[in-house]
Amino acid sequence: MRIKNTMTNINKLIAYNNTDKLSTAQKDRLLQTPFKWVVDMKDNIKVSGILLDEMLSRWDSVTHGFRVGGKTVAFTPVDVCFALGLQTVGITVPLQDKSDCHVKSLFNGKDITVDSMLEKLKDLNREEDVEDFCKVYILFALFALYFPRKSTNVCNVPFSLLDDLNMLDTYNWGQAVYDFLVDSITKAATTYAQGGAAGQEITLSGCSAVLQAVLPQQRILFAQNEELRERIFRLEEGLKLLREEGGSGKIQEDKKRCQQLVNRLFETCTSEDKMDL
Structure with missing residues (x-):
């Protein structure tokens, strides 16, 4: 059984950071949001499949932690806070946001994908529209880093919140990322526990890279x-x-x-x- 993660698209945003470079105005504006950490990402993110396999086998869905050496190591929103620099206080983030908004209108009713977001970033960069550029940039980060999923179209992202970048700090992003990831881990761990064919794949949505920062890898891999x-x-x-x-x-x-x-x-x-x- 193979464990797949959904974080491959974030490396395209990192590539944009490295090749197209953010202007001073764009970077300054992004640094005023909760997602300031993303602008300094330069190295590709790689997630260990072996580590995910081991951690799924040790997940305790009741306590939300990993069983190690007869004890349970808790996984909490604070871990997300430290790993991604997101706050864990504020208004609940409405991920199921299907309302029309300015950010959606930028794509003229077409499907919003990784490729269309990259194209829109290039267009807005040429137009020197800093505010809309930052909205699409954060949209990309939300879909590729914080709430990644198997879908190729952008969905389950709070589009309307991006219409006012000044209000983003009022939301509890750390808790939202945590809840989304924990829900995915629990579902994947349940499937994992049921077993399956050797070639079967389990997809783990959410920011699974956080798990590598939370538990020292050798603590898991060498426990047995x-x-x-x-x-x-x-x-x-x-x-x-x-x-x-x-x-x-x-x-x-x-x-x-x-x-x-x-x-x-x-x-x-x-x-x-x-x-x-």
Whole structure:
């Protein structure tokens, strides 16, 4: 069974950041919104399929956390706040927004897709329309980063809220991103628990990249690997003793080699187990 995420489109917005560059006026305006973090994104986001697989198998839909070592590590809106810089107070975000609004009118009644948003950004950039440019830019971010889903057409995004950028700070975006992701994790974990054919795919909507920032990857991937855990614990215990003993040249060299070996164990295992989707 393969776990797919829906975050591939955000890399197109990151590519826009790198190639087309935001003007000073555009960047200054975006920095006045809750989504200021997006303007500085330069590196592609990659989500580990192996990590998602492991985390789905450990999801507790009752407590909203991950079962690790006999305990449950809670996943909360505060985690989203730290990972994405979004506030967790304010008015509830109306994701089911089907009302007509100015942002929709910019696309002249046509389907709103990733490609049409990119084209509209280029058009508005040429026209030097900073306000409308920022509205479409945030629309892209909402669809590709904060509330990504399998659909190719933009939907389940609060279009009308973008008509007034000055009001965006009054909404609880952190809670909205959290609720959307938790709902998707719970559905995907239920399907995962039921099992399926080897080639079956489970799609995880929402900002799944947050999960990589919340839990240290090795804490999940190595939780059942007793042999590796014991090797690492022995090395770390030896490193602790060396620290306590002092600082002769040989001890310092041993400390360095020991730490390098610990780091190498983690780096080797994570790089072999990682699958970018």
